[in-house]
Amino acid sequence: MSSRVAIVTGAGAGLGRAYALDLARAGLRLVVNDRDGTAAARVAGECHEIGVEAESDESAVGALGVAGELVGRTLERFGRVDALVCNAGVVRDRTVHRLTDMDVQEVLSVHLGGVIDQVRAVWPHFRRQRYGRVVLVSSAAGLFGSVGQANYAAAKAAVVGLGRTLAAEGRSYDIAANVVAPVAQTDMAMTALGDAFAGLSADDVAPLVTYLCSEGCMVSGELFAAGGGRVTRIGWAESAGVRLPHGFTAADIAAEIDTIRDMSGCAFPADVAEHLKPLLRQKQPQ
Ligand SMILES: NC(=O)c1ccc[n+]([C@@H]2O[C@H](COP(=O)([O-])OP(=O)(O)OC[C@H]3O[C@@H](n4cnc5c(N)ncnc54)[C@H](O)[C@@H]3O)[C@@H](O)[C@H]2O)c1
Incomplete structure (x- = not known):
């Protein structure tokens, strides 16, 4: 069988880049999505250097129809899709009484609406091939609450319910769906929290995502946290x-x-x- 193919959204920088590179090191072929096309192409180049095929994709996930086109292009290029990591994200942080309609709409569309769209786009292929791996990205903000992040926290909590439901629906098709709440110093973390996560590398989250995308992944419907080498399971x-x-x-x-x-x-x-x-x-x- 030709090697598995993964789509990672928002993989031009930060955690998504680390996920794409670690998946490449594990031998998966990659579609490196990022709305910043230059960054996506750069990371696809880094995957080539590792020795795997990779394609960059500069669509902005979240808008209607984008996920279907992204999956369509993946199938055209590689003929298959095996893993989806819904990582792309933005923050528009403001305390709840200051949130604008746009702050709510933009964050919900990227972190939730777009994620459901991506899942719906890959799901028929996963079912047909009786195999698939989905990694959704939550956040401590969504799991535990965070001042100034009501829009973001709502979306990040919602993906936990989505992940558990996908796990239930995918169980008899060898489709595993899990959720990761990462912690790492990235551009987004800088914007939201300054240097609170200084020294915490995205590389110390990526192996968890690679495991959850692997054929050997034994878990589904679960929620993990990872940061600075600490990896834990969070339960409801x-x-x-x-x-x-x-x-x-x-x-x-x-x-x-x-x-x-x-x-x-x-x-x-x-x-x-x-x-x-x-x-x-x-x-x-x-
Ligand atoms: N950094 C952390 O500690 C932390 C904590 C909890 C959750 N997260 C989550 O991890 C994910 C990655 O965050 P990060 O810290 O690496 O952020 P980042 O800002 O460093 O990187 C995000 C990447 O996503 C891209 N992107 C944004 N919107 C996009 C869209 N609509 N379509 C395609 N690409 C888009 C950006 O261009 C950027 O390259 C996000 O979902 C974030 O909410 C991060």
Whole structure:
């Protein structure tokens, strides 16, 4: 079989460039997308130097139709697509009361609408070949909240739900979908946080992405964080909570709020069914 083909969006600089180069070192052929065509071509050249075929693509992902054309060009050039890394991104940071319509629209279209479009564009090919790898990019801002990043955080949290759903839909087709929340000093990090991430290299995130794009990847529907050599899994935990009788009131919630919030003995439901199981199993007390 000819070597696998990966598309990395926003790969002209920063983390995307590191992902593209590490995937190239692993032997994948690359489509290096970036709205900055010069940067994309430069990184494609670096992939050639590593010894793999690579094509640059200067489309700006997010706008309607772009993802379909990007995947179409990939298939024309390489005849296949095996992995998609939805990395491209911008920030338009402002506290929520100052956000403009444009700030919201632009960030949601690149980080969420465009990502769904890219996934929809590759999915039929992944299903047909019964193989695919998707890596979506979240952020600590979306997972934990971050002042001045409401638009960005909303999109970055949303891709976690997208990733888990893709994992469920792709399971029987050997399509794995996972989410990465990276930390590295890049132009975007400089814009948002100054030199807070100084010394943290994008190269120390890339191997995680390469693993998640590999045939040997054993996980799907999971969320990982990586930065400065620390790689962790982040889970969605649910407390044991309480079971209140029908007709309970806000006063009952107030009385039980500490128990509801107590995360000791929490569960990590793998899917909707696991979350619903205790609810459907126990009859509500009268
Ligand atoms: N740097 C971090 O610590 C950090 C933390 C959390 C999440 N992230 C996420 O990682 C991803 C990469 O971030 P980065 O820090 O490398 O940023 P960066 O600004 O250094 O690089 C982003 C690249 O994406 C390109 N790009 C932007 N919009 C595009 C579009 N519409 N179409 C195609 N290309 C586009 C830019 O030209 C640039 O080359 C983003 O999704 C970002 O939200 C980064």
